[in-house]
Amino acid sequence: MQDHADAAASGFCPERLERIDGWMRRLVETGRLAGLSVTVARRGRTAFSRAHGLADLARAKPFTPETVTRIYSMTKPLTSVAVMQLYEEGRFQLDDPIARFLPDFAEMRVATGGNRAKIETEPARRAITWRDLLTHTAGLTYGFMEATLVDALYRLKGADYLRPDATLAEVTRTVASLPLLAQPGTAWNYSVATDVLGRLVEAVSGMDFADYLRERVIRPLGMVDTDFHVRPENLDRFAACYVYDAERRLKLYDDSAETAFARPPAIASGGGGLVSTARDYQRFCRFILNGGVLDGVRLLGRKTVALMLANHLRGDLAAMGTPRFAETSYDGIGFGLGFSVMLDPARAQIIGTPGEVAWGGLASTAFWIDPAEDLSVVLLTQLIPSSALPIRKELRVMTYAALVD
Structure with missing residues (x-):
């Protein structure tokens, strides 16, 4: 088989890599997922690309490698690339205060206690910087955490639900008007x-x-199906999104045709607004593995990419307070400029390589990039939340267990 030959040429044991196919089939046959795709690439060659199940149960639409999916927080690394392009142009330094460009963030306060009637605050000890935002250490949060008084304020004020009646500038001003969860630079907290x-x-x-x-990142990378909405000609390839009901059966969350993603959004969310395909996202992964260039088009310098892939925390996520949510585990995992960074596979209790970067999305999508192994993996499916199944860890184990050279 040609795919077995590609697997062997890429340094994999074809029989071991084939375990992924059986795993995918079981996820669909047992009703845990409607459908999914997995693409494994190494040394510039696709070693494995399969899809099983349905993209839409009601319409019996097959899930394929060309299925368009909501990638949610896998949008974040592309936004980080856009930011670092401007950094390379000398527009700012990573330790510059963001208030230089967004003055609403000039006089931030930090929550220290209180109650819903009155939150007690103190002045921020220093300004929020670009690196704070890139590493989720700015003290911002998400309202969906539902764990703190500040989270509740985000929900009340609409600070993280990108409202159809507001602009990105207006939502950002709302965020700036609310207290921080922690002093800038002191804690890791997933956020807006x-x-x-x-x-x-x-x-x-x-x-x-x-x-x-679109103009500076997506189109130059040849990510032809990636955008903030599904174009009309691509709607027949768009997947439905599911959740589990009380009996852990798949229940429709967002239809593939009657969906808000069929229209351009009022606000383009750099934190979670894109749709994409396995083919497109693998191109992004290859761009990172190549050190900022793809098919002769350079968007970032190799030293900039190296800086993005480095850990910028003082240790791992666990050392940065007590994270309440992440698309990764905390022990042994650091964070760079837009990606999680593997520091210690033993502490993370998962097979892997120090220096690999990764992230995932709300609908159980995931990717990881391993520069040492010249490896990238993209997993696409549509099940909310991403914590519903341990499929990311399972796929990681099977992929690395198949490496033989």
Whole structure:
């Protein structure tokens, strides 16, 4: 078989890599997933590319490698690339205060206690910087965490649900008006930081964020099916999204045709707004593995990419307070400029390589990039939340267990 030959030429044991296919089939046959695709690439060659199940149960639409999916937070690394392009142009330094471009963030306060009637605050001890946003250490949050008084304020004020009646600038001003969860730089907390970065791209470049990302990142990378909405000609390839009901049966969450993703959004979310395909996202992974260039088109310098893939925390996520949510585990995992970074597979209790970067999305999508192994893996499916199944860890084990050279 040709795919077995490609697997062997890529340094995999074909029989071991084939275990992924059986695993995918079981996930579909047992009703845990409607459908999924997995693409494994190494040394510039596709070693494995399969899809099983349905993209839409009601319409019996097959899930294929060309299925368009909601990638949610896998949008964040592309936004980070946009930010670092402007960094390379000398528009700012990573330790610059973001208030230089967004003055609403000039006088931030930090929550220290209180109750719903009155939150007690103190002044921020230093300004929020670009690196704070890129590493989720700015003290911002997400309202969906539902764990703190600040989270509740985000929900009340609409600070992280990109409202159809507001602009990105207006939502960002709302975020700036609310107290921080922690002093800048002191704790890792998953947040709307990347949406704020999208607004900063606008402020620095003078372009609408969605236009910038399309013109400066998505199109140059040849990501032809990636956008902030599903174009009309692609709707027949768009997947439905599911959740589990009380009996853990698949229940429709968002239809593939009657969906808000069929229309351009009022606000382009740099933190979670894109749709994409396995083919497109593998191109992004190859661009990172190549050190900022793809098919002769260079978007970033190799030293910039190396800086993005480095850990910028003082240790792992676990050392940065007590994270309440992440698309990764905490022990043994650091964070770079837009990606999680594997520091210690033993501490993370999962097979892997120090220096690999990764992230995932709300609908159980995931990717990882391993520069040492010249390896990238993209997993696409549509099940919310991403914590519903341990499929990311299972796929990681089977992929690395198949490496033989």
